[in-house]
Amino acid sequence: MNPAAEWLEADGLGGFASGRADGVRTRRYHALLLAAASPPTERAVLVNGFDATVRTPDGEWAISSQRYTPDVTAPDGATHLASFTVDPWPTWTYRLPNGIEIVQELLVLRGAPVVALSWRLSGLGTRDSGLVVRPFLSGRDTHATHHANGAFDFTPRVEDDRVRWQPYADRPAVVAASNGRYAHEPVWYHNFQYDEERARGLDFVEDLAAPGTFTFDLSAGRAVLVLAADLPEAAPWIARPADACWRDVERAERARRSSFRTPLHRAAEDYVVRRGAGKTIVAGYPWFSDWGRDTFIAMRGLCIAGGRLDDARDILLEWSRHVSEGMLPNYFPEGGQPAEYNAVDASLWFCVTVHETLHASGADLPALRDAVEAIVSGYAAGTRFGIRMDDDGLLAAGVPGVQLTWMDARVDGREITPRIGKPVEVQALWINALRIAAAREPRWNDVADRASAAFTRRFWNEARGCLFDVVDVDHVPDTADASLRPNQLLAVGGLPWVLVDGARARRIVDACERALWTVAGPRSLAPGEPGYIGTYGGDMRRRDGAYHQGTVWPWLAGPFVDAWVRVHSDTPEAREEARTRFLEPLVAHYAATTPGHLAEIADAEPPHAPRGCPFQAWSVGEALRLSQELASNFSPSRCISMACERTPSRATATW
Template structure:
């Protein structure tokens, strides 16, 4: 893509499949604390740390020096501003920048993160005459938790350790060592650079200044060779990749050839999917979003429906994920998330377990369509997990989650957030949704319907729940569903706020809970009040709690998170329900493709390049916010794409 001022802070992402990643902006300016070249997971996919934050890159010519990197400092000082020489940028097959040095000379900078390795490979090549050209690269190191910021201190060890073919640094004893291989001279010149300013952190009301250490500078003569720099954690990348003994340029060539072939075979869509799939123990999981989320249960099960179940090539990955999570069932619940540090999962989610059952059902159905089966023992494990969940909810489990006498699921207690609308600041739960939330009933009834395929007792539960649902939730006067009934566990009370959660009961899941006329009325109401080009609003305009923008400090943002803010992932269930309401004809699919899919495809080039954002402002121009790379947003985009084919 060509670069302009509106797009030069769009973000790119490279991931290692272990939880680590490299990321930054097209311009090269780090705007987040998470932007880094070497960010690795010490206990995949968790305990992530930043080791190499960035680099200064300067091209030397007979006519003078030309920086091609960008740094941003306290006081809004951009120095150097190498981005002004940026001619074009592409993420194919990996992030590649073209810098115009003169009419005759272009420097091409490229980098990639090899699959399965905690490292990054970089190359600078010359297009045009090389005579008199040289290159300097100064790395900036920290050694910190990826959520934290780094400041100058006397404990940082900038000593350069030299070994055959590589250099290394050990900034702190409890951090991984940093290894570098390059076809360059390295000149030791330890120093501190102070006051890097991260504008995205400032906009989010967070600490925004950082100090970084540099151990020195790499020097290349670009006549006659290109420049190569390989950075990795714990060991040299040549050893990690099985290329021990190779020079930096030959090691780069070996891993680049392998990586290029893999990406070309997979294609861009599969490569984007791969960025969210991570190793956890002997199994696999899904990173909810980059740059700050880990693997969350709810997000994993929603996301894998699109990431994995829309392609026969990825069914085995979905199966591995489902098997891994089957081992985590406790009292009928699956974890909401695994923490960044420590092994104790958090179980504060009423919907994660039910989404898990939906994912199992759709995985079984997808395998059946492809005439593939599961080993008997694995089927038994998954169905045992389903039964354990349904038994736990029927009998009652944590946080007041239980099946009530009407066959529906009641949940919640003060101070705990249990649904996907889970914003909490201190002791303040912004949207507590205590009682019987509408989407929980839709998920519960779909789960019972699946279990009813092999268990007669579940069919009896299903009939009771289905009969209760329409009677209690349907708002005939307004033609839509209440968001919560028996609100705050008070029989007969309702929360009639108009939210998107009702779409799951009106065709946004495999089984609709309403008749065709009521489904159509819900879809029309949601379309009229909540639909935007890239997702659904989380609350209708006009409600006293409606927030038009998702901006400001943490408390202000969380107050808006589910109070109007647009969520792209909700476009998936909406389109599913919309197509059912319009008969699923070819004409309906064609209309849906143009109206709903095309704006999402345009968004792929607007924020996190090749990805779909977490959220957006409720009001035009619906500026993307939150994580620029969100798993369930991209997964639902793929589901929509499959629906409208």
């Protein structure tokens, strides 16, 4: 058991609970009840955590631990932890010095901001045992920290087995239902220390309010504490007695979780959340909301490969309403601010995902076909930030001061990887979008033919046996960036139509495997290249400077493995080798730190420690997509790729 391993319980609305195996909160995002008042936005931390103490005739022992400044861990509950598992939900077993074992369980209900906790005796020792639980409350923005103040309202409203607190008028109230006894003992706890935030150069000290305690008789049976945000989705659950609520939540969640074939399939559902009357995908927990690019990449695995085609349709229909000048937003800010249209590739990934969704479902949705046509037409005519089709049919994009590709880090107002001009993966996506649009408007095939010919002529770098990363750099004709990056893989695998085949494709994959592949996924820049950084860490400036300068991105395992299988003749033997050689070690690498999930990034150098957002949608999505494809002799994208090889200039999409 890795005591620093992190667990996640998501509610399907954008809210969640999260923490570490040892119970020590090291992030300001580690929380017991974090709810989205306007799913998936307006998220607030309502209940941060708790202290718990077991009382017996032999003495008292803590089964919780907190971090306080300066570098103090107290009480010592983590030292009594005997085991931890996330299957089927986070479960801790504490073994006390007198032989008593306490099993603590935590689960979040899907579809409501409700977290249910229980404690029960297990093993040998005296049965005359009690439990005291003291929750810590804040009511703050999810990205902030909380500090002692006179405005916090400790006043409880007690009714039967429920207690209601409304710390701040502009945040949802907290309702606690228990089968124990509540005692009002308001007090501030000062100087909680969040080590991960300190390492990230952010505010890492917080004060929390403790309104009172819940006391339980463990000898009488299971102790139950249900915490909920006082929002409409929670109302039917918090109206029930605590014992009944626990039984109903446990029954519902056990049935739901047992329906998934694998841990990856179960993890996939954590990222699919409600937005208005539709659905969207949270890019990652704990700090991301829904992003366009991330959504369309991730849903290929989370929804299409996962068999959630209705969810895929709903997500695409929701996003299709936001096409503007050929572009889709890359980000919906919190607080109702206008959507941000600042990505060249998000709209193109949308086209690919529409195609694969309709291909897999056999459906015909005119609204989605209209959106694809609007995107391709808008890009061809020219739109924001210099995005336009050039005379050669390729897509030019970029202006100083704006990061349009997925390599979008900035430091001190400067783009680390501006990639202005004609980036290689943008061309692969653009030509795929043209082929997809040609199913409705055949005229786009002629444009795709012209762009494909230009791509073949312009992007091959014979000296290095791979593709240039950008041509016409900064819109200067006949210039090229020869940096060895993984973006070129999308010209060989990972998309419905491939742009490079034969010996050149094999040389590209071999070059990427030698210089970029790690057990954690592909590096974003090859070692030895100018600007390469092997470790991701430090304050925001240092982290952002390393983000795409070598740092490993596991989502890129999708196009890499697709390309590798393809250049190895796409045989059953090649798929099996890819599964055991690449996919299984990749999933196992991240399982040690985020069981059932994959992180956003990892260090470029061994031991390739996971970094960044610990639970990332497109990392899980691409692993799930690969798992599905490598286990099957059939995949729509692979069949289309082979058709493209046979008739590269006239491969036709099917809706």
